Every structure is written in C-alpha cells, then in structure tokens.
Amino acid sequence: MLLQVEPMIPALRRYARALLRDTSAADDLVQDCLERVITYWNSRRNNDDTRSWVFAILHNLAMTALRKYAGTQGMHVAIDDVAESQMVARATQEDALHYRDLMSALDALPAEQRSVLLLVSVEDMSYADVARVLDIPIGTVMSRLSRAREKLLRITAAGVPAAAPMSVLRRVK
Missing domain, CATH: 1.10.1740.10 (RNA polymerase sigma factor, region 2, helix turn helix motif)
Known part of the structure; x- marks a missing residue:
C-alpha cells in the first residue's frame, strides 16, 4: 500500500x-x-x-x-506559525500580479469546472480518471473542461483581473 x-x-x-x-x-x-x-x-x-x-x-x-x-x-494565523522564509522572500511584483490574476480567474470558474480543470491540467489525469474521481460521466468531464478553458481564455484575453469588476466613472452635477 x-x-x-x-x-x-x-x-x-x-x-x-x-x-x-x-x-x-x-x-x-x-x-x-x-x-x-x-x-x-x-x-x-x-x-x-x-x-x-x-x-x-x-x-x-x-x-x-x-x-x-x-x-x-479568512483564518487567523499566529505569526509564530508562519515560516520565516514566507515572510522574507517575496515574488517580484509582476509575478505576484500574474499569480493574483490567474488565481482570480480560477476563482471566477464554478467549482465543478475548476475541479475538472485542475485535475486534467495540473494533475495530468485522464478524462476517465477524472470522471471516476468526481463520479460524473466522461462527457460531463469533457464539457466542463471545455467551458472552463473557454472562460479562462476570455478572462485572460481581456487582460482584466477576474475578481475586480470594472467601475465606470461618471460625472455627477
């Protein structure tokens, strides 16, 4: 085992x-x-x-x-529980912005699509394995994956952070 x-x-x-x-x-x-x-x-x-x-x-x-x-x-974390390396070493600002945008885009996906996308793309599972893990038909895996990829493409192509809705400025008289 x-x-x-x-x-x-x-x-x-x-x-x-x-x-x-x-x-x-x-x-x-x-x-x-x-x-x-x-x-x-x-x-x-x-x-x-x-x-x-x-x-x-x-x-x-x-x-x-x-x-x-x-x-x-969010959870409260005591400062003693945080590793020193996490407080000292930071990613560059641009990397942090890209990471934030990617995580925002993933958060914008429904949980069902996000799970399928992560299992296929990150964990490199086959569609059949994902279907067994999530207990759904393989066709549902393929459709959720397709929708997730399309939505991520729309979000990232727009170049706008997914979690930040655009505000419209207007003049008030």
Missing part, C-alpha cells in the same frame, strides 16, 4: 492547495485523506484504480470542507 500511495502525496498536496488556497488547511486535508486511505484500504474494490480512488477521497473531503467554511472570513 505504502509503495502505491506515497508517490501521490505531492500531487495530493498540490491539488488540495489549489482547491483550498490555504497551505495549512490543505496539508490537514491531505492528512485526513491519507488516514481514510489507510482505514479503508482493505474495503476498496480490487478493480479500482488506486490513484483515482485516493483523489476521489481527497476531492470529497475538500468539497465538504469548502461547504463547511463557505461563509467564513
């Missing part, structure tokens, strides 16, 4: 961080996922693809966490 699951941990962390946008919460989520994998390892079907099965567990835990924290504000 360990030989099959351990190489997946970096990909699990990457996917969790992309979904939750919080390193600490993502690491906790991966830990919960790995606990469930160990607990239910013997109860899985032998014909299940291990990678799809593990990612399905992570995805379901992430969706539960997102629903649970949907209305809450």
